[in-house]
Amino acid sequence: MAVTFYLMAVLLLLSAVAVITFKNPIYSALALVFNLFVVAGLFATLDAHFIAAVQVVVYAGAIMVLVMFVLMLLSAKLEKASPFSPLYFGAALICGLAFAVTLGLEFDSGFNSAPPASDLQGTVAAVGKVLYSRYVFPFEAASLLLMAAIAGAVVLARRRYRTKEL
Amino acid sequence: MELMILVAKVIVALFLVALHLAAFCTWVERKGSALIQDRIGANRSAAYVQTDNLLLKPVAFFLRIMGGLGVINTLVNDAVKAILKEDFVPAGVPKFVHALAPFLAVFPIFLAYAVVPMAPDFEAFGQVIRLQVASLDAGVLFLFAMGSVSVYGVAMAGWSGNNKFSLLGALRASAQMISYELAMGISLVTVILVYGTLDLYEMVNAQGKLWGICYQPLTFLILFTVGMAETKRGPFDLPESESELVAGYFTEYSGMKFLVFWLGEFAEIGLFALLLTILFFGGWNIPFFTYPSNHWIWAIVGFHVLLLKVVFFCVLQIVIRWTLPRFRYDQLMDLGWKILLPLSMLNLVFYAALKLSGGIG
Amino acid sequence: MVPITHYLILALLMFSIGVVGVIVRRNAIVVFMCIELMLNSVNLTFVAFSKQWGNLDGQIAVFFVMVVAAAEAAIGLAIILSVFRAGQSIETSDAAELKF
Numbered sequence: 001m002a003v004t005f006y007l008m009a010v011l012l013l014l015s016a017v018a019v020i021t022f023k024n025p026i027y028s029a030l031a032l033v034f035n036l037f038v039v040a041g042l043f044a045t046l047d048a049h050f051i052a053a054v055q056v057v058v059y060a061g062a063i064m065v066l067v068m069f070v071l072m073l074l075s076a077k078l079e080k081a082s083p084f085s086p087l088y089f090g091a092a093l094i095c096g097l098a099f100a101v102t103l104g105l106e107f108d109s110g111f112n113s114a115p116p117a118s119d120l121q122g123t124v125a126a127v128g129k130v131l132y133s134r135y136v137f138p139f140e141a142a143s144l145l146l147m148a149a150i151a152g153a154v155v156l157a158r159r160r161y162r163t164k165e166l
Numbered sequence: 167m168e169l170m171i172l173v174a175k176v177i178v179a180l181f182l183v184a185l186h187l188a189a190f191c192t193w194v195e196r197k198g199s200a201l202i203q204d205r206i207g208a209n210r211s212a213a214y215v216q217t218d219n220l221l222l223k224p225v226a227f228f229l230r231i232m233g234g235l236g237v238i239n240t241l242v243n244d245a246v247k248a249i250l251k252e253d254f255v256p257a258g259v260p261k262f263v264h265a266l267a268p269f270l271a272v273f274p275i276f277l278a279y280a281v282v283p284m285a286p287d288f289e290a291f292g293q294v295i296r297l298q299v300a301s302l303d304a305g306v307l308f309l310f311a312m313g314s315v316s317v318y319g320v321a322m323a324g325w326s327g328n329n330k331f332s333l334l335g336a337l338r339a340s341a342q343m344i345s346y347e348l349a350m351g352i353s354l355v356t357v358i359l360v361y362g363t364l365d366l367y368e369m370v371n372a373q374g375k376l377w378g379i380c381y382q383p384l385t386f387l388i389l390f391t392v393g394m395a396e397t398k399r400g401p402f403d404l405p406e407s408e409s410e411l412v413a414g415y416f417t418e419y420s421g422m423k424f425l426v427f428w429l430g431e432f433a434e435i436g437l438f439a440l441l442l443t444i445l446f447f448g449g450w451n452i453p454f455f456t457y458p459s460n461h462w463i464w465a466i467v468g469f470h471v472l473l474l475k476v477v478f479f480c481v482l483q484i485v486i487r488w489t490l491p492r493f494r495y496d497q498l499m500d501l502g503w504k505i506l507l508p509l510s511m512l513n514l515v516f517y518a519a520l521k522l523s524g525g526i527g
Numbered sequence: 528m529v530p531i532t533h534y535l536i537l538a539l540l541m542f543s544i545g546v547v548g549v550i551v552r553r554n555a556i557v558v559f560m561c562i563e564l565m566l567n568s569v570n571l572t573f574v575a576f577s578k579q580w581g582n583l584d585g586q587i588a589v590f591f592v593m594v595v596a597a598a599e600a601a602i603g604l605a606i607i608l609s610v611f612r613a614g615q616s617i618e619t620s621d622a623a624e625l626k627f
Binding site (some may be wrong): 070 | 529533534535536537539540541542543544545546547548550551553554556557559560561563564567570571574575577578581582583584586587589590591593595596597598599600601602604605606607608609610611614617
């Protein structure tokens with residue numbers, strides 16, 4: 001069990017680094033897809049089966065496909081590679097490290113005081129029960145948000161009509 | 167023991183079902199299309215096999231018959247040809263992605279076979295065995311996830327071809343698959359709602375008395391159409407339409423890699439046929455008949471009943487593919503977004519109301 | 528069983544990588560992907576804590592994060608596309624003007 005976790009951890013970090021270092025955005029997207037799969041695997045090790053499946057369906061199956069679609073749509077016209085400046089990169093690295101240290105300082109030894117609950121299973125039925133009882137209103141709000149997002153995306157994408165008005 | 171049973175299950179799911187279905191579909195595609203187009207089709211392999219040895223005569227006769235039916239051509243000649251062909255990689259292609267794409271296109275489909283139950287439970291080696299590699303709590307969800315992931319292989323294949331035609335094919339394919347996934351997801355939710363479970367085995371059990379098609383015909387029609395679109399065949403083969411895009415997203419593939427795409431396409435046909443059979447046509451259930459015990463002999467009977475239905479749907483999909491003309495692109499999008507999606511939503515609302523009023527389940 | 532702190536440290540490192548990516552990269556879509564990276568690391572902590580305290584609320588939170596991410600993807604990519612149409616570039620540094 002522990003071995004799979006550490007293997008996944010290494011893969012996760014490697015693919016995360018790959019996302020930010022690949023010059024070609026399509027490679028970055030592929031690395032991110034791999035990363036998302038590993039995260040789904042980590043969810044599965046935490047017995048969150050439903051969330052793991054949703055992770056694959058929503059993130060890997062929908063969001064990243066959309067990103068890939070846009071990248072391929074534009075890829076022929078994206079000749080210019082981002083200029084790499086060591087100064088910039090060093091500053092960013094320091095920022096990231098400072099961030100990591102700040103967050104790390106917030107670690108509480110109380111996190112580990114109790115052993116993890118062994119009987120908790122994030123099955124579809126269990127998650128669904130909580131989602132549709134205690135979280136009904138946030139759920140409805142989420143659907144409203146998605147509705148607004150669809151409308152917004154359509155408005156933004158309908159370029160021809162917008163320029164006519166201008 | 168546990169491990170051996172698991173290995174046996176994998177062998178059944180992968181080799182006995184997935185690969186055989188793929189091979190069978192290839193054969194039907196060759197000879198069936200010939201039948202539909204009033205051609206003869208592949209019939210020359212082993213046509214001249216002759217022997218003077220009396221004992222070998224029946225074998226030679228059998229080979230000639232198989233060759234005449236085109237079976238040898240499908241199983242042997244095509245494979246040998248593909249393996250021996252040059253694996254041509256065009257210049258300026260990202261080699262790694264180019265090589266990875268066919269496997270990414272096929273892998274999720276074969277993985278999806280893992281959650282499909284293939285036979286009723288039976289007792290052997292002192293324990294009850296379920297012919298399903300992974301009995302997941304969220305079987306349908308897993309299938310859906312694998313379906314949505316299989317876009318990547320196609321998208322990468324088209325993009326890595328370094329070719330306008332393949333890129334266009336990949337764009338078309340991913341747009342088509344995303345669009346039809348919505349209707350598919352909502353229809354699957356309807357099915358889950360009606361049966362009240364995500365476990366495919368439980369769904370089959372729920373159809374012991376009455377097959378699902380009897381009380382959810384519209385859901386079946388929507389899922390069948392979506393299935394045809396998701397396999398990118400039939401009237402929905404715009405991503406690889408040969409008159410516009412050469413061969414679409416796999417234009418730049420040859421040899422074994424092309425064969426892998428081919429295999430994946432037919433395995434996907436088999437998978438959808440399997441899914442439709444399990445969701446709507448009672449799986450291994452036979453009308454007016456209940457399996458008397460969980461003896462292994464009934465498992466074998468059930469397995470073959472299931473396969474018979476699956477084969478029917480495979481043939482149906484191939485016949486539709488060779489019968490209907492291709493859609494125009496706007497017709498394809500209209501069908502997905504303006505017809506199937508609202509229809510599946512109304513369908514869901516209808517069954518939800520029915521469920522609330524106690525009409526079903 | 529792996530202690531929860533290991534999951535947290537992993538998420539922390541991934542979040543920091545995402546932060547570095549957002550700062551370093553200029554391609555708007557890659558910046559977007561780095562934000563997804565950060566969202567995912569937060570999801571990981573949510574699920575890890577959910578397991579630790581035996582409480583499904585964390586997984587519900589992940590569900591909502593995914594909903595927000597989906598909405599963000601739709602809107603974000605539409606914005607990136609319209610920026611590209613206006614300026615023929617999706618470099619964040621090229622989109623510095625407020626008016627095209």
